[in-house]
Amino acid sequence: MRAFCVVSLVMSFACLSTSVAAQDGQGPRPGTDEPVLTGYKAVAEWPKEALGDKGFPSGPWNYWQVPSVAVEADGNILVLHRGDYPILEYRPDGSFIGPWGHIQFSEGKVMFVPPADRTPEMSRYQAIYGPSGCSNCGAHSIRKDPDGNIWVVDATGHVIYKCSPSGEILMTLGQKGKPGMGPNNFYLPTDVAFASNGDFYVTDGYGNPRVVKYSQDGKYRMQFGKRGDGPGEFQLPHNIAVDAQGRVFVTDRDNARVEVFDADGKYLTEWGHTGGVSSLYISKDQKIWLGGTKRDLNGKVIGRLPGEGSTGSHGAAIADSGDVYLGLLSGKVEKFVKQ
Numbered sequence: 001m002r003a004f005c006v007v008s009l010v011m012s013f014a015c016l017s018t019s020v021a022a023q024d025g026q027g028p029r030p031g032t033d034e035p036v037l038t039g040y041k042a043v044a045e046w047p048k049e050a051l052g053d054k055g056f057p058s059g060p061w062n063y064w065q066v067p068s069v070a071v072e073a074d075g076n077i078l079v080l081h082r083g084d085y086p087i088l089e090y091r092p093d094g095s096f097i098g099p100w101g102h103i104q105f106s107e108g109k110v111m112f113v114p115p116a117d118r119t120p121e122m123s124r125y126q127a128i129y130g131p132s133g134c135s136n137c138g139a140h141s142i143r144k145d146p147d148g149n150i151w152v153v154d155a156t157g158h159v160i161y162k163c164s165p166s167g168e169i170l171m172t173l174g175q176k177g178k179p180g181m182g183p184n185n186f187y188l189p190t191d192v193a194f195a196s197n198g199d200f201y202v203t204d205g206y207g208n209p210r211v212v213k214y215s216q217d218g219k220y221r222m223q224f225g226k227r228g229d230g231p232g233e234f235q236l237p238h239n240i241a242v243d244a245q246g247r248v249f250v251t252d253r254d255n256a257r258v259e260v261f262d263a264d265g266k267y268l269t270e271w272g273h274t275g276g277v278s279s280l281y282i283s284k285d286q287k288i289w290l291g292g293t294k295r296d297l298n299g300k301v302i303g304r305l306p307g308e309g310s311t312g313s314h315g316a317a318i319a320d321s322g323d324v325y326l327g328l329l330s331g332k333v334e335k336f337v338k339q
Contacts, residue, residue: 068315101167106138108156224265
């Protein structure tokens, strides 16, 4: 753990990505003993530095934290971060295009409930707002759907936005500032994923232990999950992805596992001992990435990327070329070019 995280943000999003095993003193984070992937080259500096008014580089981007990244249909990259102008667009070579969209994120941040105050039925997390919150801390996940639309999760706003490729808001799910567990209310949602038939799934995550399924036009279909550590239960359903067969993969982060379900929420299997992984992505070639670790769809480890992102990424996106982009809560983006 970085000293900044321990001293300044020990109760906030920055530290929530630490693996459960590491928190419990059970040894190194999962992933550190996996084989390093060949055929991927780290880009030394991505994105390119902005230029000052005299044309000279201005230094690293002041992201603060980068919870998620997405690759647009045209190949450009969207970086979701928790500073000002929270969605920024870049070309694949790292050159800056400009701010993207007009999403207004909540200033609330997610914090732990003290262990002594928890009950078995209670979420381990709460939100804090106002002067003790922070600007744009609701920014949690950004995804591209198969039609090229961009979806953005405002966790502490309790809402999810579907946007056009140009940034226009097309649909809002949830009610901003109104947490709940109904068909159109969330409590600190975390991620969204898309099935090939147009249905989509939401992990409703920090506050509620469930996955919610909707039709393409946003109509509630069903939900599954309850609090616990048994099959089909969740402590923190943090990220979600759907494969070409319609199977739903969910990172149950606080239980250090990935659970697999069919399209209707029937529990199929799970992969244990994955650590507190915070990012999940299924690539075009139907491989699944847990952070910077690449697996097949049966959970077998293929290898991991080198560097911090292999165990510490909070969000990931894979370009059609195979290039990998990782968003890190340490405040940077890592890019790996597929050779």
